[in-house]
Amino acid sequence: MSTNKLARDGGTPAIREPLPGGGCGIELIGEEEIAAVTEVLRGKKLFRFGVGTECTELEAEIAAWLGTGHVLFLSTGTAALVCALSGMGIGPGDEVIVPGYTYIATAAAVVAVGAVPVIAEIDDSLGLDPADVRAKITPYTRAIIPVHMQGVPCRLQELRQLADEKGLLLLEDSCQAVGASYRGKKVGTWGHAGAWSLNYYKAITCGEGGAVFTDDPVIIERAQFQSDPALPMWKGNTEWLTPPFSRECYRGNEVTAAIARVQLRKLPRILDHCRALKRELLSLLDTPQHYVRQHVDDPDGELGISFAMIAHTPELACRMSELLLAEGLTIGSAYNSGFPDRHIYRYWDSILNKHGATPAGYPWRDPAYHGKVEYSPEMCPHTLDLLSRALRLSIHLNLTSDHIAQIAEAINKVDAGM
Ligand SMILES: *Cc1c(COP(=O)(O)O)cnc(C)c1O
Numbered sequence: 001m002s003t004n005k006l007a008r009d010g011g012t013p014a015i016r017e018p019l020p021g022g023g024c025g026i027e028l029i030g031e032e033e034i035a036a037v038t039e040v041l042r043g044k045k046l047f048r049f050g051v052g053t054e055c056t057e058l059e060a061e062i063a064a065w066l067g068t069g070h071v072l073f074l075s076t077g078t079a080a081l082v083c084a085l086s087g088m089g090i091g092p093g094d095e096v097i098v099p100g101y102t103y104i105a106t107a108a109a110v111v112a113v114g115a116v117p118v119i120a121e122i123d124d125s126l127g128l129d130p131a132d133v134r135a136k137i138t139p140y141t142r143a144i145i146p147v148h149m150q151g152v153p154c155r156l157q158e159l160r161q162l163a164d165e166k167g168l169l170l171l172e173d174s175c176q177a178v179g180a181s182y183r184g185k186k187v188g189t190w191g192h193a194g195a196w197s198l199n200y201y202k203a204i205t206c207g208e209g210g211a212v213f214t215d216d217p218v219i220i221e222r223a224q225f226q227s228d229p230a231l232p233m234w235k236g237n238t239e240w241l242t243p244p245f246s247r248e249c250y251r252g253n254e255v256t257a258a259i260a261r262v263q264l265r266k267l268p269r270i271l272d273h274c275r276a277l278k279r280e281l282l283s284l285l286d287t288p289q290h291y292v293r294q295h296v297d298d299p300d301g302e303l304g305i306s307f308a309m310i311a312h313t314p315e316l317a318c319r320m321s322e323l324l325l326a327e328g329l330t331i332g333s334a335y336n337s338g339f340p341d342r343h344i345y346r347y348w349d350s351i352l353n354k355h356g357a358t359p360a361g362y363p364w365r366d367p368a369y370h371g372k373v374e375y376s377p378e379m380c381p382h383t384l385d386l387l388s389r390a391l392r393l394s395i396h397l398n399l400t401s402d403h404i405a406q407i408a409e410a411i412n413k414v415d416a417g418m
Contacts (some may be wrong), residue, residue, distance in 0.1 A: 006417045014410035015328025022398030023205035023262050024270045024305060034256040046254050048073075049234035054257035059147040061264055062196075062211055066186045069219035071213040073257055074227055077175040077197020079250035080210035081109035084193040086247065087212065087223035088169045090115050093368035094142040095376035098155075100345035100380040101118040101387060104148040106173050107351050114363045115142070118375050119345045121382045125148040126308060126390065127154020129382070130162055137358040140371040146185050146352070148177035148225070149343075150392070151203065151274075151303025152296055155189050156182045163191075171195070175210070177265050178203040181301040193219055198256075203270060203303060206256040215227075218242055227251060228263045274395050275304035275405050282307075284408035289415050290316050292392070306395045309411070314388040317418075321391055324418055328408035336386035342386060 005011025040046065040054060047286045059071040074080050081342050090096060092114040098106045100119045107117040123129035125365035128146045144163055146154045156172075163170040170191030174180070178196050180187045188194025193216070196202075198209035212223050221241050224231055229246035230240065282293075294308035312315035317333045324331050335344055342348065349355075354364040363369060378384070391409065 004413055004417065006323060006413065007328070008323055010385075012029040013326065014413055015329045015406045018328065019403055019407075020398040022396040023201065024274065024397055025266065026200060028263070028266050029205075029259075030269070032261045032262045034223065036262050037255055040254050040258045041111035046253060048252060052254040053263065054254040055252050058261050058264070060256045062213065064262065065187055065267075066194075066213060068186075068189050068194075068213045069215040071211055072220060072223050072227060073252035073260070074210045074212060074250045076201060076204075076208055076250070077195060077210035078105040079227065079248075079266070080144075080175075080195035080197065081106065081173060082112045082248070083109060083172070083223035083250065084195050084212045084214070084219070085109060085113045085115065085225045085416045086170050087214065087221075087403050088143060088171065088193060088228035089222065090142050090169070092363060092366045093140065093370065095138060095140040095371055096145060097128075097133050097136055097141060097145045098145045099147050099344060099385040101126060101149060101177070102173065104342045104348050104351070105175075106145055106147055107345075107348055109353070111363055114366065116140075116363050116369055116371060117351060118373055119351075119375065119380060121380045122157065122386060124292070124310065124384075124386065125154050125297055126150075126294055128154065128159060130155055130158040132160065132382075134344065135165055135418065137168070138371055139370070141166070141168060143171055145171045145173050146191075147173040147175075148180060150308075150394075151177045151180050151304035152216065152294065152306060153177065153180055153182040153187050153298055153301055155297055156187065157297075165206070167416065177201065177303060179271050180303045181300045187301070189211060189215075192216060193223075198260050198263070204260070204267050205262060206259035209252060209260055210279065211258045212410065225381040230387060257378065261365075264302060269361040270397065272296050273304065273352055273397055277304075277395050277399055277401065278302075278307060280401055280404045281408055282410075286412045290320065290418060291391070291415065293416065305395050307395060309391045310386060311389045311391065314385070317389045317391055319418055320414055323414040324391075324410055327414060329393075329407060329410045331393050334390055334392060335384055344384075345380060346384065351375065360417060
C-alpha cells in the first residue's frame with residue numbers, strides 16, 4: 001500500500017503538519033490563577049505565618065488529595081527533598097541510594113544534608129532497579145529514593161518491601177509524578193515521605209514550588225525546622241515533639257501557594273486528557289517488532305504524560321529516530337553523544353568528581369563517613385544502555401486524538417518498514 005511507504009523513501013509523511021509543543025499545568029494558567037494572585041496582593045497578605053492563609057489551605061488540600069497526614073509547602077522540589085531527608089534524620093555518615101536516571105536535584109539533596117549519594121541502576125520501567133538497590137546496600141545505607149520519572153511509577157511495591165526488609169527509609173521523589181498513583185494509592189505515600197515539585201515543567205505548576213509530605217508527625221516537624229531557622233519564633237509557644245534545630249530557609253510564599261491551589265483543582269482535567277490520549281496511543285499501536293514498550297507497573301496509575309519505546313539495540317534506536325523524523329515525529333534517545341542531559345548520572349560532574357562546596361570535600365571526606373563509595377561515568381552500564389535505546393515522547397495538553405492517531409501511524413509504519 002502506497003500509504004505505508006516510508007517518508008524517507010518518498011512516501012507521504014504520517015504526520016501532516018508539525019505537532020504542537022506544550023506542557024501540562026502551564027497550558028492552563030489563566031484568569032483563575034490571575035484572580036487568585038490579585039486577591040493575595042490586594043490583601044497585602046504576603047507572609048505565610050500570621051497574616052496569610054494560602055499556604056496552610058494549600059497544604060490541607062494537598063493532604064486531602066494524597067490522603068496523607070501532613071504536608072509542608074516549600075520554595076522548590078529540591079527543598080522538599082532536602083527537608084524530607086533532614087526530617088528523616090539523614091545526615092553525615094549516611095548513604096542514600098538514588099537512581100542513575102533522575103534530575104540531579106535528587107542526588108544534590110542528599111549532598112545538601114551531608115549524606116553520600118550511592119547511584120544505582122534503573123530497569124525497564126526506567127525507574128530504580130530493586131535488584132541493583134539490594135546489591136548496593138552497605139552498613140551505612142539509611143534510605144532509598146525511588147524516582148517516578150515522567151509520571152511513570154517505578155517498581156514501588158518491591159522497593160517498599162526491600163526497604164522494610166532491610167530497615168531502610170523510603171523517600172519517593174514524586175516531583176515528576178504529581179497526581180500519579182500506584183495500585184490505588186497515590187505515589188509519594190508509599191514511602192516514609194514524599195516530595196512534589198511545582199516548577200514550570202511539572203504536571204501542575206506555580207512557577208517555583210515544592211511540597212514534602214508524610215504521615216509521620218516527627219518527620220514533618222523536623223522538615224519544618226529544616227525549612228525555617230526561626231520557626232519557633234513564627235509559631236510561638238508550640239509543644240514540639242523533638243527539640244527545634246535551625247537550618248536553611250525554604251519557606252513557601254502566599255502568591256505561589258495561591259496559584260498552586262488553582263492548579264491543583266485543574267489536575268483531574270490534566271490527568272483525564274493525558275491518560276485518555278495515552279490509552280488511545282497504546283490501543284492504536286501494532287505489536288512491536290524492533291522495540292519493547294517501557295514497563296509500566298501500574299498503567300492505570302501513571303500520569304499518561306510520557307510514552308517510551310525501548311529499541312532492541314542503540315543502532316535500531318538511531319534508525320527509528322531518523323525514520324520517525326522523516327515522518328514528522330521528533331523523538332530521540334535520552335542518552336546519545338553530543339547532549340549532556342543532567343537527568344543522567346553520567347553528567348552529574350559535581351557528584352562523580354566528589355566536588356564539595358569547600359576544599360574539605362564534604363560529604364565524601366567527612367570524618368563521620370566510613371563508607372567508600374566510588375563513582376565513574378560507566379558505573380551503571382545497564383542504565384546507559386537502556387537510555388541509549390529508549391525513545392521517549394511527551395503527551396501534553398496541546399495534543400489531540402487526531403495527533404495521537406498520526407503519531408501511532410508513524411510508529412507503526414516505521415516499525416514495520418525499517
Ligand atoms: C524537578 C525535579 C526535582 C526538583 O524540583 P525543583 O522544583 O526544580 O527544585 C527533583 N527531582 C526530580 C526528579 C525532578 O524532576
